Amino acid sequence: MPYVQRNFIGEMTGIYANSQEGYAEEFLPDDHPEIQDFQRRYPIPDARPLTLDVLQRIEVENKKANENIQALGKLTLEFLNAWSTLEMSLGSLFAATLNHPQTVSRVASAVYYGLTGFEARIGATGSAIVQLADDLPELAEIIPAWMILQAALREIKKTRNHVAHGSITRIHFDGKQYVGITSPSFDPRIGRYLKAGSDPGLTAIQLRERINEIHPIYNALDKLNTMVSEYKRFGKETLPGTRVQLDSFLNHLKPQSTDSQNPSAPSPQLSASLVKRVLRHMENTKRKALAQRAMRGTSQKNENKP
Structure with missing residues (x-):
């Protein structure tokens, strides 16, 4: 004694044992031609009994999935804590490039945190570093160091965006369970990744790898900060030690290159083009510093002439 559901042109799209308020309230007897035709076109599949081996496999998979969900929850908090430290390190570097060593001011920090978006903060810090190196040629080597850090920051930012805008999801597909941080479930890319046999999001193992990548980034930011601050306070004698x-x-x-649509994609090292740009810039800055020293030496000789 089924209740039927119809679409807007009156075609039967579903049958139910009980009335479904609002969309399947029409009753038809079992021997009605429409019911028999629908059941013939969409037969109910035969139910296969689950064996003990299958039940045990399902139990193991569910246990593993639950463990991964718990691990991802803890790792998400750990990642966001590490990201907060990275943000503070970048902000401190920005302030170090602008502040005078003998004054205490929070203006630079106010400017940094007033910028909307992490990309804008990377850009502002980079502009400050380039100008500082232009004003103080002895600090020319901070630019290639910054280029490496900038690449690393932009790559790890992709993971931050995925964590911040995604959610921990369990997906059943083709007899398998997938647990990861994914975009919303209606994102069609998820289906494409599953059909290709790849994870649709960040797994617990991958997120742990990303966390491990953050630590050397903010440590390097802090050391670049120290290099700039010590130079401003004590002069060029500090450079050899801080540079080491x-x-x-x-x-x-190891800045990672992550597929912006699928953060679980393989991650190559710094691109060859970036390395070439870094080396080229190092050479140019050294030449510029030598030229400026030569100009200053010539100027002093002319001043000493009678």
């Missing part, structure tokens, strides 16, 4: 400290953290940096 900065290089030790830059050598551990």
Whole structure:
């Protein structure tokens, strides 16, 4: 004794054992031609009994999925805490490039946190660093260091956006369970990733890898901050020591290139083009610094002439 559901042109689209208020309230007997035709076109599949092995496999998969959900919850908090530290390190570097070493001012911090969006903060910090190196040629090496950090910041920002705008999701597809931080479930890209056999989002293992990538980034930012601050306070004698400290953290940096649509995609190292730009800029800044030193030397000789 089914109740039927129809579309806007009157075609039957579903049958129910009980009345469904608002969309399936029409009753038809079992032997009605429309009911028999619908059941013939859309037969109910045969139910297959679950074996003990299948039940045990489902139990193991559910347990693993629940563990991954709990792990992702903890890792999300850990990632956001690390991101907060990274933001503070970048803000402190921005302030160090602008502040005078003998004054205490929060104007630079007010400007930094007044900028809307992380990309704007990266851009402002980069502009300040480039101008500082132009004003103080002995600090020319901060520019290639910043270029490496800038690349790393922009790559890890993609993971931050995915974590901030995604959600922990469990998806059943083709007999498998997927647990990860994904975009909303109605995003059609999820279906494409599943059909391709790949995870539709960040897994717990991948998010742990991203967290491990944040630490050397903000440590390198802090060392670049130290390099600038110590130079401003004590002069060029501080540069050899602070440069060694900065290089030790830059050598551990592995900026990742993440597929903006699928953050679980493979992550190559810094692109060859970026490395070439860094090396070219280092050479140009060294030449400029040498030229300016030569100009100052010539000027002093002319002044000493009778």
